[in-house]
Amino acid sequence: xxxxxxxxxxxxxxxxxxxxxxxxxxxxxxxxxxxxxxxxxxxxxxxxxxxxxxxxxxxxxxxxxxxxxxxxxxxxxxxxxxxxxxxxxxxxxxxxxxxxxxxxxxxxxxxxxxxxxxxxxxxxxxxxxxxxxxxxxxxxxxxxxxxxxxxxxxxxxxxxxxxxxxxxxxxxxxxxxxxxxxxxxxxxxxxxxxxxxxxxxxxxxxxxxxxxxxxxxxxxxxxxxxxxxxxxxxxxxxxxxxxxxxxxxxxxxxxxxxxxxxxxxxxxxxxxxxxxxxxxxxxxxxxxxxxxxxxxxxxxxxxxxxxxx
Amino acid sequence: xxxxxxxxxxxxxxxxxxxxxxxxxxxxxxxxxxxxxxxxxxxxxxxxxxxxxxxxxxxxxxxxxxxxxxxxxxxxxxxxxxxxxxxxxxxxxxxxxxxxxxxxxxxxxxxxxxxxxxxxxxxxxxxxxxxxxxxxxxxxxxxxxxxxxxxxxxxxxxxxxxxxxxxxxxxxxxxxxxxxxxxxxxxxxxxxxxxxxxxxxxxxxxxxxxxxxxxxxxxxxxxxxxxxxxxxxxxxxxxxxxxxxxxxxxxxxxxxxxxxxxxxxxxxxxxxxxxxxxxxxxxxxxxxxxxxxxxxxxxxxxxx
Numbered sequence: 001x002x003x004x005x006x007x008x009x010x011x012x013x014x015x016x017x018x019x020x021x022x023x024x025x026x027x028x029x030x031x032x033x034x035x036x037x038x039x040x041x042x043x044x045x046x047x048x049x050x051x052x053x054x055x056x057x058x059x060x061x062x063x064x065x066x067x068x069x070x071x072x073x074x075x076x077x078x079x080x081x082x083x084x085x086x087x088x089x090x091x092x093x094x095x096x097x098x099x100x101x102x103x104x105x106x107x108x109x110x111x112x113x114x115x116x117x118x119x120x121x122x123x124x125x126x127x128x129x130x131x132x133x134x135x136x137x138x139x140x141x142x143x144x145x146x147x148x149x150x151x152x153x154x155x156x157x158x159x160x161x162x163x164x165x166x167x168x169x170x171x172x173x174x175x176x177x178x179x180x181x182x183x184x185x186x187x188x189x190x191x192x193x194x195x196x197x198x199x200x201x202x203x204x205x206x207x208x209x210x211x212x213x214x215x216x217x218x219x220x221x222x223x224x225x226x227x228x229x230x231x232x233x234x235x236x237x238x239x240x241x242x243x244x245x246x247x248x249x250x251x252x253x254x255x256x257x258x259x260x261x262x263x264x265x266x267x268x269x270x271x272x273x274x275x276x277x278x279x280x281x282x283x284x285x286x287x288x289x290x291x292x293x294x295x296x297x298x299x300x301x302x303x304x305x306x307x308x309x
Numbered sequence: 310x311x312x313x314x315x316x317x318x319x320x321x322x323x324x325x326x327x328x329x330x331x332x333x334x335x336x337x338x339x340x341x342x343x344x345x346x347x348x349x350x351x352x353x354x355x356x357x358x359x360x361x362x363x364x365x366x367x368x369x370x371x372x373x374x375x376x377x378x379x380x381x382x383x384x385x386x387x388x389x390x391x392x393x394x395x396x397x398x399x400x401x402x403x404x405x406x407x408x409x410x411x412x413x414x415x416x417x418x419x420x421x422x423x424x425x426x427x428x429x430x431x432x433x434x435x436x437x438x439x440x441x442x443x444x445x446x447x448x449x450x451x452x453x454x455x456x457x458x459x460x461x462x463x464x465x466x467x468x469x470x471x472x473x474x475x476x477x478x479x480x481x482x483x484x485x486x487x488x489x490x491x492x493x494x495x496x497x498x499x500x501x502x503x504x505x506x507x508x509x510x511x512x513x514x515x516x517x518x519x520x521x522x523x524x525x526x527x528x529x530x531x532x533x534x535x536x537x538x539x540x541x542x543x544x545x546x547x548x549x550x551x552x553x554x555x556x557x558x559x560x561x562x563x564x565x566x567x568x569x570x571x572x573x574x575x576x577x578x579x580x581x582x583x584x585x586x587x588x589x590x591x592x593x594x595x596x597x598x599x600x601x602x603x604x605x606x607x608x609x610x611x612x613x
Contacts, residue, residue, distance in 0.1 A: 143466075144504050162447075164470040169505050173495065177503060190516045191477065199481060200448050201473050201517035209513035212494045213505035 010292035011277045014265070019306040022295070026263070028243040029054055030232075032223075033065040033075075035248035035270020036300060040195055043082040044269050046301025051084055053307035061091060062232055064245075066187035066222040066252060068096040068159040068203065071123035090235070095186040095203075095222035096121040098231045099157055100128035102221055107182055111154030114175050116161050116168050116206060121186065125157075135168075144170040158210055158218065159186030159203045169209055176214040183214070187222030189252060193271060223247075223256035246300060250277055250291040258290040266293035267300055312593030313558075313568055315581045318601045323610035326599070330567070332547040333358055334536075336527075337369040337379075339552035339574020340604060344499050347386040348573050350605025355388055357611035365395060366536055368549075370491035370526040370556060372400040372463040372507065375427035394539070399490040399507075399526035400425040402535045403461055404432035406525055411486055415458030418479050420465050420472050420510060425490065429461075439472075448474040462514055462522065463490030463507045473513055480518040487518070491526030493556060497575060527551075527560035550604060554580055554595040562594040570597035571604055 014022065023029075031037055037047040054061050063075070070078070072089045079087040099121065103109045112133040115121060125132050133150045144167065156172045175181050189202035207218050221227050232238060240261035247253020248270025254277075257264035266277055280291040297303075318326065335341055341351040358365050367379070374382070376393045383391040403425065407413045416437040419425055429436050437454045448471065460476045479485050493506035511522050525531050536542060544565035551557020552574025558581075561568035570581055578600060585596035601607075 144502060145498060145500065162470045164473070166466045166468040166505070166510075169468070169509065170503075173505055174502055190519065194449060196449065198448060198478050199474075199517075201470070201477055201513065205473065205513040205517035208516040209505065209509040212512040213503075213509035215494065 010281050010294055011266075011274070012295050014295045014297045014302065016305070019303060020309070022244070022263070023054075023057070023059070023303070023306055026059070026242050026244040028060045028062065028236075028238050030062045030064050030243060030245045030257075030262070031300070032247035032249070032253045032270075033063055034067060034192070036246060036253075036267050037063075037084070038078075038082055039269065041082070043084070044299055044301065046299065046304050048083040048085070050300050050303045050307065051087070053304070055086075057307065060236065062236075063087070063092045064223065064228055064232070064256075065093070066095045066189050066203075068094060068099070068121050068186040068222075069118050070094070070096070070120040071127070072097055074120070093228055093232055094120070094124075095228070096124040096159065098228045099159070099184060099186050099221045100124040100130055101231055102184065102227060103130045103155060103157070103182075104128045107155065109155055109182070112150060112152045113155040113157050114150070114153045114172060115157050115159075116164060116172055116210075117157065117159035117186065118161055118163070121157065121159050142167075144174070147171065149174055153181065155182035155184060156210075157184045157186065158207050161206060164206055169206075169213060172210055173213045176210070176216055183210075183216050183218045185218035185220045185222075187252075188220050188224075189222075189249075223252045224259055225256070226259050229256070229260040229262075248272060250280060250293070254293045255291050257293075263295075264293045265295045265297060267297055269299045312562060312585065312596040313598030315570075315578070315585050315596055315600050316598065318569070318599045318606065320609070323607060324613070326548070326567070327358075327361070327363070327607070327610055330363070330546050330548040332364045332366065332540075332542050334366045334368050334547060334549045334561075334566070335604070336549075336551035336553070336557045336574075337367055338371060338496070340550055340557075340571050341367075341388070342382075342386055343573065345386070347388070348603055348605065350603065350608050352387040352389065354604050354607045354611065355391070357608070359390075361611065364540065366540075367391070367396045368527065368532055368536070368560075369397070370399045370493050370507075372398060372403070372425050372490040372526075373422050374398070374400070374424040375431070376401055378424070397532055397536050398424070398428075399532070400428040400463065402532045403463070403488060403490050403525045404428040404434055405535055406488065406531060407434045407459060407461070407486075408432045410531075411459065413459055413486070416454060416456045417459040417461050418454070418457045418476055419461050419463075420468060420476055420514075421461065421463035421490065422465055422467070425461065425463050446471070448478070451475065453478055457485065459486035459488060460514075461488045461490065462511050465510060468510055473510075473517060476514055477517045480514070480520055487514075487520050487522045489522035489524045489526075491556075492524050492528075493526075493553075527556045528563055529560070530563050533560070533564040533566075552576055554584060554597070558597045559595050561597075567599070568597040569599045569601060571601055573603045
């Protein structure tokens with residue numbers, strides 16, 4: 001277990017030569033996206049330059065996001081649109097992509113998956129060759145008593161779905177009554193901030209509804225679960241000791257880094273605050289220590305000083 | 310209350326138990342009826358209890374109907390003379406809570422169905438209007454009513470992501486109350502299927518809002534306090550009969566009532582014994598004092 005949990009320290013503010021030394025020690029840099037390299041449709045100032053310079057220095061850069069709403073090819077377009085040059089599809093690991101990989105390679109699903117989710121998840125499943133149960137349009141008078149259930153469904157996958165309805169919840173519940181039916185969730189994120197101060201429910205809230213209604217626990221693919229790291233590593237061979245995780249959400253990104261033995265950096269351009277990080281560090285609960293980042297920086301732009309020398 | 314011993318009620322024990330109680334509280338689903346079918350003997354048991362001078366109340370977490378619909382259902386299923394005042398649903402009690410305990414100044418945003426809406430209207434609690442979704446409406450732009458001072462979540466077959474998101478936005482204000490009609494996670498349907506319960510919708514909203522709901526229905530004490538404020542119940546002389554250990558029996562335990570589990574509904578004898586034999590103190594509260602196959606078992610004692 002790397003980092004702060006073992007040493008009882010953590011939340012060290014990274015400055016000057018420390019940044020250079022840290023980068024020298026690492027070969028792989030894993031970035032969360034929302035709140036780290038962009039916010040909505042706006043790149044974090046300096047982030048595109050940081051990514052380019054890291055690659056010029058010979059580092060491998062990966063993007064590890066719980067956001068399951070887009071397929072990877074859409075992410076490639078977003079990177080380009082926001083000024084990040086030459087980010088390849090293979091460098092992008094979303095919870096949608098990894099959920100499909102899990103069903104195909106780990107679960108080796110024989111049958112269909114019933115999906116609560118949006119276009120990004122559907123596309124990744126199709127690209128991975130995982131059959132998806134068709135969602136029939138609701139007939140008038142259809143109810144949970146009589147709506148048809150597909151006997152080929154052997155897994156339920158739940159993720160962010162702006163078209164979530166009671167009927168989808170009820171159908172998923174019925175499928176999950178069979179103990180052989182797998183229960184997967186793309187990610188555990190409970191909510192996400194929106195510009196303008198509002199908040200949107202996350203995949204985690206829909207998963208909570210389904211866990212309660214089915215009396216079952218979901219297998220979570222996204223951070224902080226280790227699976228996304230194992231997915232990247234199976235393709236690229238990552239040494240945890242030479243890998244750095246940079247994120248903005250303590251309970252997701254930092255805990256993920258902790259779980260995988262990575263050095264962790266919290267940036268303050270997203271969800272979590274320095275106060276929250278210190279509270280985890282100074283708290284009494286042992287589990288909370290894994291949410292303590294090794295380092296804290298205001299923004300990924302802080303890497304520029306070390307990279308531009 | 311340390312939790313009960315799951316004693317099987319027989320013969321003279323039943324008579325002795327009834328003699329010692331003045332008030333009998335029945336859960337409905339799985340106890341006196343299942344769907345549209347009365348449990349055999351249940352209408353007679355209710356009548357005979359009243360003839361013996363007992364007061365009978367119906368305490369249900371089911372929030373889908375207003376009380377007057379329940380009166381019709383009782384009549385339809387053969388229960389004679391069940392009055393509206395004897396029926397306490399989580400919908401009715403949620404409205405009573407907002408009006409009398411919270412003394413709500415403002416509107417309540419409701420995730421729920423007709424039963425809850427009706428009870429709120431009857432109680433004079435203003436409900437935020439749900440505008441029909443405009444094309445292109447999203448959580449970024451949809452209007453939020455500044456008069457909303459409470460969110461109430463219950464069973465809603467028309468539950469959508471947008472309703473969840475709006476409720477979440479209202480709950481960002483710490484002064485906004487957060488109530489749930491009941492915690493029931495799921496309900497069995499005839500034919501072997503299952504429907505999600507209010508508890509699952511509440512779980513979604515608790516997760517998305519990082520807040521905990523105040524639960525009105527069983528096992529919370531509030532429904533007992535609601536009945537008692539109107540009728541003056543002595544817990545020591547009250548009996549709670551239900552079919553769901555984590556709801557009905559725990560409710561009885563929380564309120565200091567003697568509890569009976571009937572086996573015509575959700576929970577099994579095996580589950581009751583597991584709670585009884587558990588090492589965890591909280592789990593023991595889910596163990597009933599007595600177990601009977603069905604409320605019809607009361608007939609032998611009542612017909613003498």
